Amino acid sequence: MMTSFITILRFVGVIASLILLHELGHFLAARLFKIEIEEFGIGFPPKILTLFEAGGTEYTLNWLPLGGFVRPKGENDPDIPGGLAAAKPGVRIAVLLAGPLLNLLAAVVIYAVIFTQSGVPDWTTVEVLAVAPNSPAEAAGLQAGDEIIQINDVSIDSSAILHDTVYANLGESVSVAFQRDGQEGEISLIPRTNPPPNEGAIGIVMINPLREITWTEALPMGVVATYYHSAAILTLPAQWIKGSEEVGRPQGFKGMYDGYEAAEAQELIPEASKSVNIMAFVVAITVSLGILNLFPIPALDGGRILFALPELIFRRRVSQQVQNVSNAIGFMVLITLLIYINVLDFVAPITLP
Numbered sequence: 001m002m003t004s005f006i007t008i009l010r011f012v013g014v015i016a017s018l019i020l021l022h023e024l025g026h027f028l029a030a031r032l033f034k035i036e037i038e039e040f041g042i043g044f045p046p047k048i049l050t051l052f053e054a055g056g057t058e059y060t061l062n063w064l065p066l067g068g069f070v071r072p073k074g075e076n077d078p079d080i081p082g083g084l085a086a087a088k089p090g091v092r093i094a095v096l097l098a099g100p101l102l103n104l105l106a107a108v109v110i111y112a113v114i115f116t117q118s119g120v121p122d123w124t125t126v127e128v129l130a131v132a133p134n135s136p137a138e139a140a141g142l143q144a145g146d147e148i149i150q151i152n153d154v155s156i157d158s159s160a161i162l163h164d165t166v167y168a169n170l171g172e173s174v175s176v177a178f179q180r181d182g183q184e185g186e187i188s189l190i191p192r193t194n195p196p197p198n199e200g201a202i203g204i205v206m207i208n209p210l211r212e213i214t215w216t217e218a219l220p221m222g223v224v225a226t227y228y229h230s231a232a233i234l235t236l237p238a239q240w241i242k243g244s245e246e247v248g249r250p251q252g253f254k255g256m257y258d259g260y261e262a263a264e265a266q267e268l269i270p271e272a273s274k275s276v277n278i279m280a281f282v283v284a285i286t287v288s289l290g291i292l293n294l295f296p297i298p299a300l301d302g303g304r305i306l307f308a309l310p311e312l313i314f315r316r317r318v319s320q321q322v323q324n325v326s327n328a329i330g331f332m333v334l335i336t337l338l339i340y341i342n343v344l345d346f347v348a349p350i351t352l353p
Contacts, residue, residue: 019067135203298330
């Protein structure tokens with residue numbers, strides 16, 4: 001019981017920290033553009049106490065621990081000088097973008113940490129992961145862990161080159177140079193023209209071994225990983241509309257908690273360390289938080305940005321009353337959807353692999 005309670009506290013801490021990070025992005029951008037912030041809340045109301053006041057901002061601690069909020073001056077009233085709604089459209093867009101962007105920046109850093117801890121595949125090196133019984137590779141003496149260096153006179157610097165070279169010599173004897181425990185060796189074998197089902201011509205499973213990388217290499221890779229992760233999330237609505245069975249559904253707090261438990265049990269990435277599993281969970285949440293908030297839905301950052309674009313492009317402002325009503329309706333729809341998703345977590349939970 002105590003272990004479960006501590007796990008719940010850690011889970012709440014992770015989710016709250018990522019939401020606070022999001023709000024911190026809005027806060028810093030608002031301060032950068034001289035927009036006054038009336039309150040920066042840790043947790044959600046009702047308020048427990050005021051921690052302190054600084055620079056015209058009240059920093060509060062609230063009862064509901066899942067995240068936090070920023071309350072800019074004049075958020076929905078353009079008639080209040082120095083407020084958010086009264087700011088130029090470019091400024092409003094920058095403030096709204098800052099929250100999601102800080103989440104995505106966090107993802108870049110976390111991915112980079114994962115890569116420095118776990119390493120990345122060396123695409124120029126091909127290693128034997130497994131050898132099939134009664135295969136030409138087994139008969140010739142290849143073993144798991146051998147690095148394939150050359151086949152005939154072709155240097156092997158990718159899995160594709162190895163595959164193409166083998167299949168260009170089906171039924172013919174080939175010379176295979178390999179490295180094992182720092183020592184080089186050479187064997188001959190004949191690739192099969194009709195291998196058994198689920199086996200290749202020589203009967204090996206290939207992998208690209210992991211290599212260590214530096215931070216200067218890891219950060220650009222973190223950017224690329226965050227880009228592809230974000231792109232995958234952006235395609236989800238279209239796949240849900242199509243009824244694709246290859247993608248899951250959104251998860252509520254219970255579903256996320258199940259994922260966090262799996263991360264702590266090293267079940268998300270079994271071959272990786274516990275810390276990497278937890279970071280993989282965290283990066284999934286922070287990317288989702290960043291990208292989903294950019295969806296053009298009223299009440300979300302993306303919806304508010306959508307309302308600011310006509311003013312930025314055509315110099316015509318969407319009526320504040322229209323914005324306020326749309327945001328209120330959008331908020332109610334989102335709350336209803338969140339309730340539905342959280343109920344599904346209990347009545348139709350997703351089975352983790």
